[in-house]
Amino acid sequence: MTFLELVKSRYSVRSYNPDKEVEQEKLDYILECARLAPSAVNLQPWNFYVIRDPGVREKINSCYKREWILDAPLVVVITALHDKSWKRSYDGKDHADIDVAIAAEHICLAAAEQGIGSCWVCNFQADTCAEVLGLPENEEAVVMIPLGYERDHTVKEKNRRTAEEVIRIV
Numbered sequence: 001m002t003f004l005e006l007v008k009s010r011y012s013v014r015s016y017n018p019d020k021e022v023e024q025e026k027l028d029y030i031l032e033c034a035r036l037a038p039s040a041v042n043l044q045p046w047n048f049y050v051i052r053d054p055g056v057r058e059k060i061n062s063c064y065k066r067e068w069i070l071d072a073p074l075v076v077v078i079t080a081l082h083d084k085s086w087k088r089s090y091d092g093k094d095h096a097d098i099d100v101a102i103a104a105e106h107i108c109l110a111a112a113e114q115g116i117g118s119c120w121v122c123n124f125q126a127d128t129c130a131e132v133l134g135l136p137e138n139e140e141a142v143v144m145i146p147l148g149y150e151r152d153h154t155v156k157e158k159n160r161r162t163a164e165e166v167i168r169i170v
């Protein structure tokens with residue numbers, strides 16, 4: 001599979017098969033792809049919380065009340081370590097979210113390559129999630145990624161702005 005084919009094959013999965021676990025080797029592979037992601041000044045200001053335990057899952061799911069997420073066999077929460085991330089010196093811009101986003105997309109693309117569905121979720125109650133995970137003050141839950149096999153495979157058209165619209169040659 002070329003990289004373009006992989007990119008085209010990844011899409012947001014919102015229907016998971018609750019009876020099919022993600023194999024440990026596949027999860028390890030996906031997490032290794034996240035661990036190796038680049039980050040500003042290589043500071044790696046992140047942690048990856050792998051949540052499989054049903055009790056913790058229930059609490060995490062209460063941060064994002066959608067029926068479909070309950071069926072995913074596991075959720076990865078990526079946190080940003082704001083006391084570790086690179087701040088640009090001239091304006092103080094914190095690059096933690098950018099670093100986390102790269103790692104998150106490594107997870108989603110690696111999962112797609114392994115035949116595992118995923119979905120970025122940022123529209124969740126981050127403060128409740130931080131409480132559930134017992135995060136310290138400088139650690140922020142940025143994105144939740146459910147992982148699992150899709151219930152019914154769907155081929156989705158990519159709905160994107162055209163190249164002419166988004167590429168500016170200056």
Ligand SMILES: Cc1cc2nc3c(=O)[nH]c(=O)nc-3n(C[C@H](O)[C@H](O)[C@H](O)COP(=O)(O)O)c2cc1C
Pocket residue numbers: 010011012013014119120121122123124156158
């Ligand atoms: C930063 C970010 C946040 C997102 N948050 C959510 C979310 O909270 N819930 C959700 O269902 N999808 C979420 N998505 C998924 C987008 O809706 C989806 O990627 C977009 O519609 C393109 O569709 P595709 O992923 O199937 O190509 C998010 C995606 C990104 C990149």
